[in-house]
Amino acid sequence: MKNITIVGGYGKMGAWFARLLKNQGHRVSIIGRDKDKLAAAAVEIGVAATDRLDSAAMADIIIISVPVDSFETVCGELAPHVHAGQMVFDLTSVKVMPVAAMQRSLGQTQTLGVHPVFGPGAESLNGQNIILTPTNDKEQLLAVKVDEWLTTRGARVRITSPEEHDRLMSISLGLAHFIAIVTADALVSLDKLTEMSDAGGITYKALLTLVESVLSEDPALYASLQLNLPALPEMEILFGEKAVEWAGLVRDGRREDFINRMSNLKNTLEAANPDFGASYQKLYHLANRRRE
Numbered sequence: 507m508k509n510i511t512i513v514g515g516y517g518k519m520g521a522w523f524a525r526l527l528k529n530q531g532h533r534v535s536i537i538g539r540d541k542d543k544l545a546a547a548a549v550e551i552g553v554a555a556t557d558r559l560d561s562a563a564m565a566d567i568i569i570i571s572v573p574v575d576s577f578e579t580v581c582g583e584l585a586p587h588v589h590a591g592q593m594v595f596d597l598t599s600v601k602v603m604p605v606a607a608m609q610r611s612l613g614q615t616q617t618l619g620v621h622p623v624f625g626p627g628a629e630s631l632n633g634q635n636i637i638l639t640p641t642n643d644k645e646q647l648l649a650v651k652v653d654e655w656l657t658t659r660g661a662r663v664r665i666t667s668p669e670e671h672d673r674l675m676s677i678s679l680g681l682a683h684f685i686a687i688v689t690a691d692a693l694v695s696l697d698k699l700t701e702m703s704d705a706g707g708i709t710y711k712a713l714l715t716l717v718e719s720v721l722s723e724d725p726a727l728y729a730s731l732q733l734n735l736p737a738l739p740e741m742e743i744l745f746g747e748k749a750v751e752w753a754g755l756v757r758d759g760r761r762e763d764f765i766n767r768m769s770n771l772k773n774t775l776e777a778a779n780p781d782f783g784a785s786y787q788k789l790y791h792l793a794n795r796r797r798e
Contacts, residue, residue, distance in 0.1 A: 511565035513537045513572060513580060515555070516547035518626040519597050520571030524551050526631070537561065560587045568615075570608075571597040574730045577604050581611040588615050593648065595620045599675060600734045601639045601668035609641070618648050619668055623678070632660030639668045673737045680738040681745060683728055686720035689713060 514520045515536025535554040538544040548555035592615040608617040619639035640649040776782045
């Protein structure tokens with residue numbers, strides 16, 4: 507059994523890991539500034555809670571689960587209360603800056619960047635993707651141990667550099683969020699949302715699901731992701747350029763070019779993904795069952 511302290515443990519992911527680790531038999535405590543949220547989370551999860559960062563000195567493992575905008579400040583405030591022999595992990599969705607901040611402020615401990623690529627609605631670690639981002643031999647050894655712990659509980663682990671992680675997240679999170687937000691802006695500008703409620707088919711509903719999944723979350727979190735993923739601006743520029751190209755094919759009536767480019771895209775995606783089309787088929791069958 508380990509003594510584990512989660513800084514920011516009343517947030518969604520912090521609370522998720524507090525519950526998981528408590529159920530794994532560890533002694534878990536949470537730290538936070540908002541005393542009301544802290545107390546409510548402590549009762550709900552069944553763990554100890556405090557607003558004192560110096561309590562982290564008693565932990566074997568410290569997990570930092572705070573917004574990326576305040577991450578470096580929290581590391582600086584935590585620094586006087588950590589010591590050699592402790593392990594410190596973060597749960598942020600970006601890695602270059604947080605990993606560097608931990609190494610700079612908490613270098614006397616063993617640090618490792620960790621990104622659970624799933625939301626707090628997950629029932630367990632089983633089948634979930636988690637990325638570890640070691641940058642040196644010491645962190646690599648820790649990553650091997652964490653990898654083993656996670657995989658024995660069903661997680662799928664990828665080990666990569668903070669830079670490659672952030673580039674991948676620029677695609678899977680940043681670009682996907684950007685497309686959803688711009689699409690929402692276009693739909694609102696068209697002023698046909700009411701009419702579309704009974705005119706949209708499966709494809710429109712899938713698009714609306716993406717839009718809703720993003721706009722239902724905290725705008726401050728999404729702003730932080732957009733502004734802290736270094737590779738994202740160039741990808742958003744590329745998306746804009748591609749949108750202009752495809753709009754040009756439509757505007758100019760270039761039917762054969764449109765068909766050829768779309769067919770090539772399908773072939774490329776099928777070659778890269780053996781499950782290509784499975785998500786659409788699942789959505790299609792679900793929609794048909796609802797009609798029956």
